Amino acid sequence: MKNISKILTLSAMALALGACSNIEQSRNLDNEKVTGNTLAQQVCSTCHGLNGQSINPTFPNLAAQSKDYLSAEMTEFKEHSRRDPAAQAFMWGIARNFTDKQIAELSEYFSKQASPVNKTYSDPALLPVGKKIFEEGALENGVPGCNGCHGVNAEGLGPIPRLAGQHADYLYKQLMIFGSDYDEVETKHEDNLERGHGAVMEIMAHGLTSQQKLAVATYLQSLK
Amino acid sequence: MKLSSLFSKVKGSILLLLGVASLAVSLDASAIPVFARQTGFKCVACHVGGEYPQLTSLGRYFKLTGYTQGDAKDFWNLTTNIDRPPVAIMLQSARQYYANNKAQQNGTNPTSAYDMQVVSIFAGGHITDNIGAFAQWTGNKYDGNTTAGNQYGGGASGSDNTEFRYANHVVTKDADWIFGSYLNNRITMSDVWNTTENWNSQWIGYFNGGSAQAPTAFINGGASQHSVIGLGAYVFKDKTWYAEVAAYKSQTHGLFSIMTQNSSAGPTLLDTSPYFKLAYNKEWGPHNLELGVHGMVGYAHNTGVGLAYSDWTGSVSTYRDVAFEAQYQYILDPHYFSAHFRYTHENASNNADQIGASAANPTNILNETWADITYIYKAQYGAMLFYNGARGTNDAVLNPLSATGSPDWDSWNPSIFWAPYQNIRIGYTYTFYTKMAGSSSASVGGTSAFTGLSPHDFNTGMLYASLVY
Numbered sequence: 001m002k003n004i005s006k007i008l009t010l011s012a013m014a015l016a017l018g019a020c021s022n023i024e025q026s027r028n029l030d031n032e033k034v035t036g037n038t039l040a041q042q043v044c045s046t047c048h049g050l051n052g053q054s055i056n057p058t059f060p061n062l063a064a065q066s067k068d069y070l071s072a073e074m075t076e077f078k079e080h081s082r083r084d085p086a087a088q089a090f091m092w093g094i095a096r097n098f099t100d101k102q103i104a105e106l107s108e109y110f111s112k113q114a115s116p117v118n119k120t121y122s123d124p125a126l127l128p129v130g131k132k133i134f135e136e137g138a139l140e141n142g143v144p145g146c147n148g149c150h151g152v153n154a155e156g157l158g159p160i161p162r163l164a165g166q167h168a169d170y171l172y173k174q175l176m177i178f179g180s181d182y183d184e185v186e187t188k189h190e191d192n193l194e195r196g197h198g199a200v201m202e203i204m205a206h207g208l209t210s211q212q213k214l215a216v217a218t219y220l221q222s223l224k
Numbered sequence: 225m226k227l228s229s230l231f232s233k234v235k236g237s238i239l240l241l242l243g244v245a246s247l248a249v250s251l252d253a254s255a256i257p258v259f260a261r262q263t264g265f266k267c268v269a270c271h272v273g274g275e276y277p278q279l280t281s282l283g284r285y286f287k288l289t290g291y292t293q294g295d296a297k298d299f300w301n302l303t304t305n306i307d308r309p310p311v312a313i314m315l316q317s318a319r320q321y322y323a324n325n326k327a328q329q330n331g332t333n334p335t336s337a338y339d340m341q342v343v344s345i346f347a348g349g350h351i352t353d354n355i356g357a358f359a360q361w362t363g364n365k366y367d368g369n370t371t372a373g374n375q376y377g378g379g380a381s382g383s384d385n386t387e388f389r390y391a392n393h394v395v396t397k398d399a400d401w402i403f404g405s406y407l408n409n410r411i412t413m414s415d416v417w418n419t420t421e422n423w424n425s426q427w428i429g430y431f432n433g434g435s436a437q438a439p440t441a442f443i444n445g446g447a448s449q450h451s452v453i454g455l456g457a458y459v460f461k462d463k464t465w466y467a468e469v470a471a472y473k474s475q476t477h478g479l480f481s482i483m484t485q486n487s488s489a490g491p492t493l494l495d496t497s498p499y500f501k502l503a504y505n506k507e508w509g510p511h512n513l514e515l516g517v518h519g520m521v522g523y524a525h526n527t528g529v530g531l532a533y534s535d536w537t538g539s540v541s542t543y544r545d546v547a548f549e550a551q552y553q554y555i556l557d558p559h560y561f562s563a564h565f566r567y568t569h570e571n572a573s574n575n576a577d578q579i580g581a582s583a584a585n586p587t588n589i590l591n592e593t594w595a596d597i598t599y600i601y602k603a604q605y606g607a608m609l610f611y612n613g614a615r616g617t618n619d620a621v622l623n624p625l626s627a628t629g630s631p632d633w634d635s636w637n638p639s640i641f642w643a644p645y646q647n648i649r650i651g652y653t654y655t656f657y658t659k660m661a662g663s664s665s666a667s668v669g670g671t672s673a674f675t676g677l678s679p680h681d682f683n684t685g686m687l688y689a690s691l692v693y
Contacts (some may be wrong), residue, residue, distance in 0.1 A: 022352075022353040022354050025353070025354075025393060026353040027294070027393075028295070028350065029263075029295050030295035031296075042293075042393055042395075043293060045395065046281070046282055047282060050400065056509065056555065057510060058510070058556055089265060089269050090269050093263050093264015093269075094264065120509060173557075
C-alpha cells in the first residue's frame with residue numbers, strides 16, 4: 001500500500017517535471033513560437049492528413065493546394081469572414097490565434113505536398129456530365145467552364161483554389177453554400193454570407209442545379 | 225400506465241423543461257464547456273453529432289494527446305490564462321415515471337417526481353505541452369444504495385472521472401506514434417472508443433433509482449468506480465494499432481484520496497490489479513471501425529461482506545474479466561451514426577468470507593452483453609437504442625431477486641432527443657425489461673417483495689432537459 005502510493009507520487013512528479021514546454025511537439029495554438037511545420041504535424045494532420053490528404057471528406061484535401069488560397073482561407077477563418085457551419089465548428093478555433101508567420105509556413109507546408117490521389121468512389125454515370133460542365137459550363141444558365149479560372153487540369157492558380165482530387169462531398173457542400181449566399185444577396189437582400197469572398201462563385205452556383213453541382217464535384221474528385 | 229395518463233403528466237413537464245431551455249438559449253454562443261473553450265471547437269468536432277460522450281476521431285486524438293491541444297498559456301504563467309471560465313457545469317432537469325410504486329431491489333418505493341440538480345462540474349485541459357487533465361465532480365441528490373422512507377436516501381458529492389495524462393505525438397516520414405501515460409480513478413476511464421461501461425452511450429442517468437440494475441461484471445460495475453487509482457501507459461501507432469496496460473489499487477487514505485470517493489454500497493477494496501487493452505482502428509472515408517479486446521484480473525477484499533472501510537484483512541476474491549468490443553461510426557454531416565458492441569466474460573472466484581454472505585457458489589460465470597446504436601441528423605435530432613443483457617451461473621445469494629438465483633437479464637432503452645442548441649438537450653428515454661432474474665413474464669419471484677411482479681413492472685421513463693455551460 002505504502003509502496004504503491006510512493007510509486008504513484010514519484011510517477012506523478014516525474015510526469016510533471018518531464019516536459020513543461022516541448023516546443024517541437026507542441027499542440028498549443030496560442031504560442032507564436034510554435035512553427036507551422038509543428039502545427040501541421042501536431043494539429044492539422046489529425047483531420048487533413050500529414051501529407052495533406054484527408055480521410056473523412058468532411059475535411060478538404062490540402063495537398064498541392066495553392067499557397068495564396070490556403071493563406072486567404074486561414075485568414076478568413078481567423079477573421080470569421082468565412083462562416084459556413086464546418087468553418088465555425090472546426091477552423092475558427094484552430095485559426096483564432098494564428099500569426100501571419102504561422103499562416104505563411106502552413107501554406108508553404110501543404111502547398112508542397114504531392115498532389116492528392118482521391119480513391120473515393122466516383123459514380124461513373126456522373127463523370128461525363130461533370131466533365132462537360134467543367135470544360136464547357138452550362139451556358140444556357142450563364143455558367144462558363146470552370147477550367148477558365150481553375151486551370152485546364154483544375155490545378156488552381158494564386159487565389160483560385162486547386163479542385164483536382166478534392167473530395168466531392170466537400171466541393172458539393174461549398175457549391176451549395178455559394179448558392180445559398182447568392183439567394184441571400186439577390187432574394188433576401190441580406191449580406192450575412194457564409195463565404196463572403198465568393199461573389200464570382202455565387203453566380204456559378206446559382207446557375208447550376210443540385211444534380212449538376214454533384215456531377216461537377218464528382219468529376220473534379222476523380223481528377224489527378 | 226395508460227398512455228392518456230402518461231401524456232397528461234408529460235404535458236406539465238414539457239412546459240417546465242421548455243422554460244429551462246428558453247432561458248439557456250439566450251446564453252452567449254461562445255459559452256461552452258472547458259475543452260471547447262480551450263480548442264475553440266464546437267461540440268460536434270469531438271463528439272458524434274455533438275452529443276457527449278461519444279468521441280469522433282478528432283475527440284479520440286484530443287484525449288490520447290493528453291487534453292493538450294488548443295490555446296494555453298504556459299503553466300507557469302497561469303495568471304494570464306484566466307480570460308475564460310476554468311470550469312464547466314452540467315445541469316439536469318428531469319421528470320421520471322415509474323411503471324409501479326412497489327418496492328425496488330433495495331426496498332424503496334419510487335414515486336414519479338420532478339427534480340433539477342447540478343449533476344457535474346468539470347475542469348481540466350492543457351497544463352503543459354505534454355500534460356493535461358480531465359476532472360469531474362459529481363453530486364447526487366439521491367443515492368440508490370441507501371433508503372429513507374419510501375425514497376432513495378440522500379446522496380453525496382464526490383470526485384467522479386478524473387484523469388491526468390502525459391502524452392507525446394511523434395511524427396516521422398514513415399510513422400505516426402502517440403504514446404502516453406495516465407493516472408486516473410476508474411478502470412476503463414482511459415477508453416476512447418466508448419466501448420466500456422464508463423463511457424458507453426447511456427450518458428444520461430435516472431435520478432431516483434427506478435432503473436433496475438442488471439448484474440454486471442466486476443470491470444463494469446461500481447466496484448471499479450472512483451475508489452481506485454490506476455497508473456497506465458499506452459501507445460497508438462499510425463492511428464491503427466493501440467495497446468495499453470495499467471495497474472489499479474484502492475486508495476483508502478493518503479495523497480490520492482482527493483481522487484477517490486466512497487460508496488455507500490460498502491467497501492470493496494481492490495488490491496493491485498492489472499488491466500489491458502488491445503485494439504485495431506481503421507478509418508476510410510466517413511467510416512471508422514474499431515475492434516478490440518480488454519480485460520482485467522481484479523483482486524478484491526471485503527466484497528459485500530461489510531468490513532470496515534480501510535480493512536484490508538479480508539480474504540481475496542478474484543475476478544477474471546475479458547471483453548471483446550467493437551465500434552462502427554459514419555460521420556459526414558448531416559448524418560451521424562455510431563454503433564457499439566461489448567461482450568464481457570467473467571469468471572469470479574468468491575472468497576471464503578463471501579460464501580453464504582454475498583454469494584453461494586465458490587465460482588460464478590457471468591456473460592454480459594452491451595450494444596447500442598445512435599443516429600443523429602444535422603447534429604440536432606437524434607435517436608438511440610441500447611441493449612443490456614446478462615447470462616450466467618445461478619446463485620441464490622448473489623441474485624436474491626430470483627427464486628432460482630438466475631442472473632439472466634435483458635433490458636432495452638430507446639430514447640429520442642432534440643438539441644436546439646449545442647449546449648442543450650431535451651429528450652425522452654424509456655427503459656423496459658424483457659427478462660429479469662431469469663424470468664420473462666411471470667413473477668420475478670425470489671424475495672417476497674417482488675412476488676407477483678413481472679419484469680415490465682420495473683419499466684421506467686424519463687423526460688429531461690440537460691444543459692452544459
